[in-house]
Amino acid sequence: MSQALIIAVDGPAASGKGTIAARLAKAYGLPFLDTGLLYRAVGLGLLDTGGSLDDAAAAEAVARALDASHLTDTDRLTDRGAGEAASRVAGYPGVRAALLAFQKTFASQPGGAVLDGRDIGTVIAPEAPAKLFVTATAEVRATRRWKQLTGRGEVIAFEDMLADIVRRDERDAGRGAAPMVQAEDAVLLDTTDMDIETAFDAARRIVEAARAKHGL
Ligand SMILES: Nc1ncnc2c1ncn2[C@@H]1O[C@H](COP(=O)(O)OP(=O)(O)OP(=O)(O)O)[C@@H](O)[C@H]1O
Numbered sequence: 174m175s176q177a178l179i180i181a182v183d184g185p186a187a188s189g190k191g192t193i194a195a196r197l198a199k200a201y202g203l204p205f206l207d208t209g210l211l212y213r214a215v216g217l218g219l220l221d222t223g224g225s226l227d228d229a230a231a232a233e234a235v236a237r238a239l240d241a242s243h244l245t246d247t248d249r250l251t252d253r254g255a256g257e258a259a260s261r262v263a264g265y266p267g268v269r270a271a272l273l274a275f276q277k278t279f280a281s282q283p284g285g286a287v288l289d290g291r292d293i294g295t296v297i298a299p300e301a302p303a304k305l306f307v308t309a310t311a312e313v314r315a316t317r318r319w320k321q322l323t324g325r326g327e328v329i330a331f332e333d334m335l336a337d338i339v340r341r342d343e344r345d346a347g348r349g350a351a352p353m354v355q356a357e358d359a360v361l362l363d364t365t366d367m368d369i370e371t372a373f374d375a376a377r378r379i380v381e382a383a384r385a386k387h388g389l
């Protein structure tokens with residue numbers, strides 16, 4: 174059986190990986206999953222039921238009960254508080270285990286798929302023929318996220334945004350369960366000095382090289 178075009182896009186918060194992944198999915202006509210939304214929905218779901226972000230068992234129960242209806246309020250899911258809550262619950266092995274099968278099934282669709290997150294190339298789809306690790310300096314990422322959130326009305330000081338990004342990087346890279354790390358066979362894409370169009374073009378070249386290498 175021939176290999177499917179699975180494109181794994183990992184990287185730290187606000188590096189632009191979601192933007193790149195969504196555009197790659199459109200360009201190749203593939204289904205796309207932003208896996209960060211799953212963790213964000215678990216974090217918010219826990220808070221909404223009065224739970225504590227320190228309660229691993231309660232977080233796992235929310236993750237096990239997650240369905241598509243929890244993923245519709247994208248404005249709330251992508252706000253600052255949801256990002257912080259997500260990175261707290263994402264450290265619990267039970268939460269990650271609860272979300273694993275859905276992500277693996279999504280990745281293994283016969284025609285291929287694009288997924289973005291922190292552990293796509295290492296845990297969810299280590300077999301992916303195309304892997305990117307998208308990054309940028311913390312200052313540039315904080316600037317992008319600050320513009321995004323203040324542009325839609327959230328009130329945040331830039332220094333607080335930068336501190337959020339640095340704290341999230343440390344938590345995501347430092348946890349024991351599926352830490353954020355560049356897969357050995359992933360190509361690093363540093364978008365610090367790239368606008369969206371330039372970053373997408375570079376990502377597309379990486380995918381084209383992977384397709385040629387794997388005969389896809
Ligand atoms: N190369 C770029 N230059 C300038 N702005 C960018 C670039 N890439 C993405 N952006 C903008 O930065 C913000 C964050 O991008 P995006 O949501 O794609 O990041 P992300 O890595 O998926 O974030 P998260 O990890 O939180 O999901 C968005 O407003 C997006 O339009």
Ligand SMILES: Nc1ccn([C@@H]2O[C@H](COP(=O)(O)O)[C@@H](O)[C@H]2O)c(=O)n1
Nearest residue numbers: 186208209210212259260263290291292
């Ligand atoms: N595959 C993933 C995806 C996300 N996380 C955690 O969720 C947080 C929010 O993710 P965003 O991509 O929407 O920023 C993130 O900080 C991670 O803690 C994850 O662990 N694995």
